[in-house]
Amino acid sequence: QVQLVESGGALVQPGQTLRLSCTASGFDFSGSGLCWFRQAPGKEREWVAFISGIDTTTNYADSVKGRFAISRDNAKNTVYLQLNDLKPDDTAVYYCNRGLYSSGRYIPVYGTWGQGTQVTVSS
Numbered sequence: 001q002v003q004l005v006e007s008g009g010a011l012v013q014p015g016q017t018l019r020l021s022c023t024a025s026g027f028d029f030s031g032s033g034l035c036w037f038r039q040a041p042g043k044e045r046e047w048v049a050f051i052s053g054i055d056t057t058t059n060y061a062d063s064v065k066g067r068f069a070i071s072r073d074n075a076k077n078t079v080y081l082q083l084n085d086l087k088p089d090d091t092a093v094y095y096c097n098r099g100l101y102s103s104g105r106y107i108p109v110y111g112t113w114g115q116g117t118q119v120t121v122s123s
Helices: none
Strands: 003-007 018-025 034-039 046-051 058-060 068-073 078-083 092-102 105-108 117-121
Touching (some): 003 092, 018 034, 018 092, 018 117, 034 068, 034 078, 034 105, 046 068, 046 078, 046 092, 046 105, 078 092
Antiparallel strands (some): 003 018, 018 078, 034 046, 034 092, 046 058, 068 078, 092 117
């Protein structure tokens, strides 16, 4: 059974930083590509970042490129998302999932999501 547990969200001011964590189980973590997604109030869930399972290649949505950094620790079955220079538009619930690239976009592999972690950026 796949389990995804996100943590690390908080209320922060613009320009501050956060580090999100997601601990996963129930699948081949070290061999899997992993994604972070986010969902803002009233909006659809959107892809944010990807890290491959083989060579840790990363890719980012244009809206976060240069500010966010995804990384992984296979020994801990954990994927991280470092959020720098946060902006009010980054306010959302952040989720992780196993991910793959299909038809020109990153999509989640599993239909079941964790509870997510709330990031609120406000002055």
